[in-house]
Amino acid sequence: MKDKILEVSAIENGTVIDHIPPKAFFKVIAILGLDKLDTQMTLGTNLHSKKIGKKAIVKLSDVFFPDKDINKIALVAPQAKLNIIKNYDVVEKRVVEIPDDIIGIVKCMNPKCITNSEKIVTKFKVVSKKEVKLKCLYCEKITDQDNMQVI
Amino acid sequence: MKNKSLVSITDFSKSEYMKILSLAEEYERKPVRNLLTGKVIANLFFEPSTRTRLSFESAINKMGGRIIGFSDSGSSSVTKGETLYDTIKIVSNYCDLIVMRHPLEGSARFASEISSVPVINAGDGANQHPTQTLLDLYSIKKTQGKLDNLTLFIVGDLKYGRTVHSLLMAMSQFNTTFHFISPEELKMPEEYKILLRSLGLKYHEHKDFTDIIAEADIIYMTRVQKERFSDPIEYERTKNAYVLKNKMLTNTKENLKILHPLPRVNEIEQDVDINPKAYYFTQALNGVFIRQAIISSILDVN
Numbered sequence: 001m002k003d004k005i006l007e008v009s010a011i012e013n014g015t016v017i018d019h020i021p022p023k024a025f026f027k028v029i030a031i032l033g034l035d036k037l038d039t040q041m042t043l044g045t046n047l048h049s050k051k052i053g054k055k056a057i058v059k060l061s062d063v064f065f066p067d068k069d070i071n072k073i074a075l076v077a078p079q080a081k082l083n084i085i086k087n088y089d090v091v092e093k094r095v096v097e098i099p100d101d102i103i104g105i106v107k108c109m110n111p112k113c114i115t116n117s118e119k120i121v122t123k124f125k126v127v128s129k130k131e132v133k134l135k136c137l138y139c140e141k142i143t144d145q146d147n148m149q150v151i
Numbered sequence: 152m153k154n155k156s157l158v159s160i161t162d163f164s165k166s167e168y169m170k171i172l173s174l175a176e177e178y179e180r181k182p183v184r185n186l187l188t189g190k191v192i193a194n195l196f197f198e199p200s201t202r203t204r205l206s207f208e209s210a211i212n213k214m215g216g217r218i219i220g221f222s223d224s225g226s227s228s229v230t231k232g233e234t235l236y237d238t239i240k241i242v243s244n245y246c247d248l249i250v251m252r253h254p255l256e257g258s259a260r261f262a263s264e265i266s267s268v269p270v271i272n273a274g275d276g277a278n279q280h281p282t283q284t285l286l287d288l289y290s291i292k293k294t295q296g297k298l299d300n301l302t303l304f305i306v307g308d309l310k311y312g313r314t315v316h317s318l319l320m321a322m323s324q325f326n327t328t329f330h331f332i333s334p335e336e337l338k339m340p341e342e343y344k345i346l347l348r349s350l351g352l353k354y355h356e357h358k359d360f361t362d363i364i365a366e367a368d369i370i371y372m373t374r375v376q377k378e379r380f381s382d383p384i385e386y387e388r389t390k391n392a393y394v395l396k397n398k399m400l401t402n403t404k405e406n407l408k409i410l411h412p413l414p415r416v417n418e419i420e421q422d423v424d425i426n427p428k429a430y431y432f433t434q435a436l437n438g439v440f441i442r443q444a445i446i447s448s449i450l451d452v453n
């Protein structure tokens with residue numbers, strides 16, 4: 001039934017982000033700034049997935065993200081799959097890839113870091129991608145996957 | 152180095168360190184030089200650190216520079232709620248160089264991004280204190296005649312000690328053999344051991360502070376602080392196990408020198424002070440020459 005509803009909302013042109021873990025759903029919305037878009041979109045979560053049990057999906061009409069923007073969601077949804085739709089057809093399938101640098105998005109986990117007390121855009125170097133580890137360019141401490149908090 | 156901030160020990164290359172070390176030798180030979188006439192240096196100490204501040208002030212005074220600033224945030228506009236951003240934006244209009252000490256980690260990097268003049272980090276929380284590291288290198292070079300191929304023992308708190316981590320990173324460029332002596336709870340973090348392995352450098356870890364130090368060219372002592380232990384009983388058990396006593400130095404090498412970033416609490420017994428191998432007080436004096444060399448390099452006045 002759920003699949004049927006999503007079927008109905010198939011889009012003509014745009015981007016479908018599939019296989020988002022439900023717990024990362026709202027983070028993906030925040031990272032991509034979907035709340036600020038005024039295009040047509042369909043969002044669904046806790047949908048049945050053969051692959052990952054439950055999943056969330058985002059369908060956006062007439063929105064195409066540059067790589068550097070879409071790759072940001074790899075921090076919270078590394079297994080997300082992208083379908084680029086043109087004329088109701090999938091013209092491109094992509095996976096997301098963690099970028100080398102993360103600007104903004106993530107909060108430094110070090111409570112004594114200056115970025116947690118002044119208004120500063122955080123900057124991290126990605127030192128490990130397999131098990132995500134980010135090195136803060138200010139305090140030089142590591143923020144790991146378990147402690148990663150999206151701003 | 153001209154106009155470059157010094158925030159982290161990794162900001163300067165090996166050849167830049169070496170230049171600063173040889174310049175410091177010149178300042179040691181002739182410390183009083185009027186190279187900073189007309190220059191204003193802001194010493195911003197957002198938390199008190201008397202020894203570091205006096206060392207910088209001494210260095211600046213010996214070169215004829217003028218100092219503005221504050222020695223703790225209680226006597227500045229910071230208590231009125233001013234942001235670090237605003238303080239740095241304003242102060243950098245008044246001076247040619249900022250020296251800053253701040254309790255928060257990353258504060259000096261942030262200041263260097265927004266300041267119109269270079270920033271020297273005089274300690275940002277538990278993160279970096281690069282002028283301390285350079286004075287440690289200077290002390291090692293001066294007492295050993297070289298930096299290459301030495302055996303360095305580091306004793307005490309190897310987990311939280313920022314001076315220890317910066318020293319390790321700096322010395323890892325000189326084919327050093329490392330020995331780490333610490334209680335289990337305060338062992339050298341894995342990331343630094345990974346770094347040494349990736350460079351093909353030898354390191355050995357020991358739990359006991361014994362006659363193994365016979366191999367040492369340098370012993371670098373640090374404080375073992377009570378608040379670092381999750382288990383107070385463990386602290387009581389280990390607090391006296393990492394104390395250097397004069398009799399332990401009997402069979403050590405002739406060229407051995409004992410270093411300590413100071414202040415010490417009880418980790419070096421006072422009877423060591425008269426041993427010619429004790430070097431920690433001279434090490435503190437070297438801090439003035441090294442800071443003269445750093446300041447004059449950044450301001451390009453040599």
Ligand SMILES: [Zn+2]
Pocket residue numbers: 108109110113114115136137138139140141257
């Ligand atoms: Zn940080």
